[in-house]
Amino acid sequence: MTDANTYTVSDRFEDRGDIARIRFTPKSGSKLPPFTAGAHIDIYLPDVDMWRQYSLCSDPAETGFYEIGVLKDPNSRGGSTAVHRLAVEGAEFKLDGPRNHFPLDETAARTVLLGGGIGVTPMIAMAKRLHALGKDFTLHYCTRSDAVTAFKDALDSSEFADKVVYHFDDQDADQRLDLARDLPAPASDTHLYVCGPQGFMDWVISTAESDGHARANVHREYFSADVDLSGDSFEVECAESGITVTIGPKDTIAKALAKEGIKIEVKCEEGVCGTCITDVLSGEIDHRDQFLTEEEREDGDQLCACCSRGKGKLVLDI
Known part of the structure; x- marks a missing residue:
């Protein structure tokens, strides 16, 4: 090193x-x-x-x-x-x-941070920055119980302690996170940030968007994801190197290409970090990641090679 x-x-x-x-x-x-x-x-x-x-x-x-x-x-x-x-x-x-794939919009008039378990870590940095900027924000921190709530002592002694709201699963219903009560009304200058277990995130995101919050204002970061890597075989052609390989039902694009000497850097292996993003020249992509936005998926010109698949034949710009 x-x-x-x-x-x-x-x-x-x-x-x-x-x-x-x-x-x-x-x-x-x-x-x-x-x-x-x-x-x-x-x-x-x-x-x-x-x-x-x-x-x-x-x-x-x-x-x-x-x-x-x-x-x-x-x-x-x-x-x-x-x-x-x-x-x-x-x-x-x-x-x-x-x-930073999860940047904070510092121009927002109001910001609501929602962290589930260890997903609170980026929210803490955001809270510190928002406090320094004098912004209006609330941090909702959800855990199983007070006894397993890391960072609590530091948050309770912080200068923004009054902005932190705890929600414990082992407490009464009024104390738990209630999205009907705790999400703000949709507004163009109101932004939401969510990070935590996948089920928690899916619940918050779907509720916020169904309530009328613009998708662009609901920011998310998955720290892990349940990825289905299985699927039918398909072909991948590498336009620059001239190599064509068949990706089997239990293989991934990155692993199959590595066997042919074409290395795509992979880190998370779950489609959450974006390290293995690869340009696609043609073909129908079967996206399996949690990194690309819906708009980026619709463009059809890039994929996460660690987990996403193809339908038919893909031509990659490598």
């Missing part, structure tokens, strides 16, 4: 709900690359040979460290458990980024 992209774990705090709050500083001692609210970093985990993405929850004005929160998920594919095992103080990691 080169010092330019090597970071050291400078601090780690075990928070409620089996969540580790981890801070990274550049090994080289160089200036921390700046980031904007909603950004994430990519962390390489050599023990399991995978990249994983984690939203930054630190203040965008912070120049000394990046902070993330990582849930130790027993149902994960190994990423979160590897981070919990390896990210001890003094450990070194290769990081990429920061990158």
